[in-house]
Amino acid sequence: MSISTIIPEVAANTGLTSASSVFYFFLIPALLLWYTYWRVSRKHLLELAAKLPGPKGWPLIGNALDFAGSSPDVFKCLYAHSREFDKVVKLWIGPKLLVFLIDPRDVEIILSSHVHIDKSSEYRLFEPWLGNGLLISSGQKWRAHRKLIAPTFHLNVLKSFIDLFNVNSKATVEKMRKEQGKTFDCHDYMSEATVEMLLETAMGVSKKTQDQSGYEYAMAVMKMCDILHLRHTKIWLKPDWIFRLTKYGKVQDGLIDVIHSLTRKVIKSKKEAFNKGIRGSTAEVPKDIRAKQDPMGEQTKVKTVVEGVSFGQSTGLKDDLDVEENDVGEKKRLAFLDLMIEASQNGVIINDEEIKEQVDTIMFEGHDTTAAGSSFFLSMMGLYPEIQEKVIQELNEIFGDSDRPATFADTLEMKYLERCLLETLRLYPPVPIIARELKQDVKLATGDYTLPAGCTVIVGTYKIHRRDDIYPNPEKFNPDNFLPEKTANRHYYAFIPFSAGPRSCVGRKYAMLKLKILLSTIMRNFRIKSDIQEKDFKLQGDIILKRAEGFQVRLEPRKPMAMAH
Numbered sequence: 165m166s167i168s169t170i171i172p173e174v175a176a177n178t179g180l181t182s183a184s185s186v187f188y189f190f191l192i193p194a195l196l197l198w199y200t201y202w203r204v205s206r207k208h209l210l211e212l213a214a215k216l217p218g219p220k221g222w223p224l225i226g227n228a229l230d231f232a233g234s235s236p237d238v239f240k241c242l243y244a245h246s247r248e249f250d251k252v253v254k255l256w257i258g259p260k261l262l263v264f265l266i267d268p269r270d271v272e273i274i275l276s277s278h279v280h281i282d283k284s285s286e287y288r289l290f291e292p293w294l295g296n297g298l299l300i301s302s303g304q305k306w307r308a309h310r311k312l313i314a315p316t317f318h319l320n321v322l323k324s325f326i327d328l329f330n331v332n333s334k335a336t337v338e339k340m341r342k343e344q345g346k347t348f349d350c351h352d353y354m355s356e357a358t359v360e361m362l363l364e365t366a367m368g369v370s371k372k373t374q375d376q377s378g379y380e381y382a383m384a385v386m387k388m389c390d391i392l393h394l395r396h397t398k399i400w401l402k403p404d405w406i407f408r409l410t411k412y413g414k415v416q417d418g419l420i421d422v423i424h425s426l427t428r429k430v431i432k433s434k435k436e437a438f439n440k441g442i443r444g445s446t447a448e449v450p451k452d453i454r455a456k457q458d459p460m461g462e463q464t465k466v467k468t469v470v471e472g473v474s475f476g477q478s479t480g481l482k483d484d485l486d487v488e489e490n491d492v493g494e495k496k497r498l499a500f501l502d503l504m505i506e507a508s509q510n511g512v513i514i515n516d517e518e519i520k521e522q523v524d525t526i527m528f529e530g531h532d533t534t535a536a537g538s539s540f541f542l543s544m545m546g547l548y549p550e551i552q553e554k555v556i557q558e559l560n561e562i563f564g565d566s567d568r569p570a571t572f573a574d575t576l577e578m579k580y581l582e583r584c585l586l587e588t589l590r591l592y593p594p595v596p597i598i599a600r601e602l603k604q605d606v607k608l609a610t611g612d613y614t615l616p617a618g619c620t621v622i623v624g625t626y627k628i629h630r631r632d633d634i635y636p637n638p639e640k641f642n643p644d645n646f647l648p649e650k651t652a653n654r655h656y657y658a659f660i661p662f663s664a665g666p667r668s669c670v671g672r673k674y675a676m677l678k679l680k681i682l683l684s685t686i687m688r689n690f691r692i693k694s695d696i697q698e699k700d701f702k703l704q705g706d707i708i709l710k711r712a713e714g715f716q717v718r719l720e721p722r723k724p725m726a727m728a729h
């Protein structure tokens with residue numbers, strides 16, 4: 165009689181022991197086999213990666229610890245790496261290979277290509293929010309929708325937004341007036357203004373359509389970005405099933421609810437107007453603004469094809485936004501949401517779900533980027549009073565004492581303000597990096613390096629804009645970097661705040677026009693002061709570049725009753 169029949173616990177234990185030994189007997193070789201297969205299947209990637217320069221990492225986790233700190237620490241650490249190497253930097257986050265490109269000649273190969281246009285897997289985390297909208301989609305869907313959407317941001321359409329840009333800029337000035345003399349975060353005002361302008365222009369609905377304010381929507385977007393950034397940098401939060409078990413999963417659901425409820429209301433309201441035969445924005449433009457606008461019909465006289473640097477693109481580069489006026493057919497002159505709804509009527513080009521995805525995408529891409537860009541601009545004005553005075557002088561020359569709204573022709577005269585804006589986008593590009601996933605190997609231009617298929621390639625815009633071989637004294641805010649003689653000889657891909665090539669930003673011209681009207685209106689009313697020096701900025705690159713401490717500025721009135729009407 166064996167001992168196990170006498171003592172049942174021992175029998176059970178013996179059974180357990182033998183079961184677990186069998187388990188380990190098979191598990192360990194299975195794991196080893198899987199690891200060997202995995203290494204062999206990635207042999208090509210590992211061999212090419214070994215030749216790329218990069219900081220030393222740890223076994224298995226690679227450089228994952230570089231991503232473990234707070235947002236500003238991660239940003240600082242990545243920027244420090246980009247300064248140790250001058251062309252390419254390789255980093256491993258566990259098994260994931262990231263390759264940063266920081267030379268414009270290499271960046272051109274990726275951004276100008278019609279092949280390397282797939283977004284990296286990191287963008288997948290946006291899906292519950294943005295669906296498969298323009299920012300994330302690829303292949304035939306992206307191509308068809310890009311073709312549909314790009315013409316809705318043509319200058320001819322944008323010019324019809326000028327009244328609404330003016331109305332909303334004035335309203336922002338009035339709201340900011342209560343902050344005079346205090347130190348406050350101007351980003352809050354810029355976010356609200358940019359959301360409301362998008363609603364009234366590209367979406368074509370009154371901002372009163374929604375009961376919550378643009379500010380609430382903007383705050384929900386900001387918190388969503390915090391969560392997405394956390395998931396990008398903390399690898400254990402990446403798998404959906406783990407993420408859903410954490411408190412962040414629930415918070416995300418709540419935020420998406422706020423965001424999507426705005427989207428649904430906007431689409432509903434636009435459809436109702438559309439069915440009544442109304443085209444164009446339903447937002448109100450006060451009579452005085454419309455009457456003062458374009459008194460001599462000058463807007464129609466001004467040649468509309470103003471390309472290159474004035475609209476955020478290096479001189480000489482072109483994309484699908486730079487089509488001639490005559491190439492944009494009558495039908496395509498509709499604003500974004502009008503055109504989406506019209507196209508959906510036959511259900512072939514775009515269906516209701518796809519419209520929602522695109523509205524979410526444009527609302528996000530269109531507001532957070534411009535809110536950051538304008539807040540950095542105001543911070544720069546506050547820090548450099550002599551530069552600010554030159555902007556004010558230019559605005560005085562254009563507008564004199566008048567409180568008239570800005571016209572399109574005026575925006576073309578704002579040459580110095582434009583250079584300050586471009587210089588802001590150089591030093592503080594709101595989208596500090598762009599990531600793509602390579603489906604095939606890519607030979608680089610700057611050395612004997614080949615990027616392996618399967619890696620994530622990251623265009624390091626922030627670092628490229630601060631290369632000392634391209635921009636002398638690169639950390640200094642110097643609007644003269646954008647004098648025509650300076651831009652003429654620069655590599656096309658040395659200034660890419662809006663990306664470039666077939667997947668460039670569709671809102672590039674919209675952003676530049678809107679920012680010129682908003683910022684000039686603010687500066688016709690206030691002088692900006694700021695006490696925190698650039699070296700003390702705590703930058704965080706959670707998708708959109710921001711200052712962790714907030715964009716603290718003070719306002720001084722230029723004219724006590726200026727612009728009051």
Ligand code: HEM
Nearest residue numbers: 298299529530533534537594595661662663669670671675
């Ligand atoms: C200062 C303001 C802005 C900056 C710096 C900016 C920058 C960028 C960049 C760098 C990209 C490429 C992103 C990537 O490939 O991952 C992009 C894409 C995009 N942007 Fe902007 N953007 C701005 C404003 C806007 C505005 C106002 C809109 C819409 C009204 C907009 C809509 C889009 C869309 C839809 C895409 C995706 C395009 C595609 O993949 O085909 N952006 N933007």
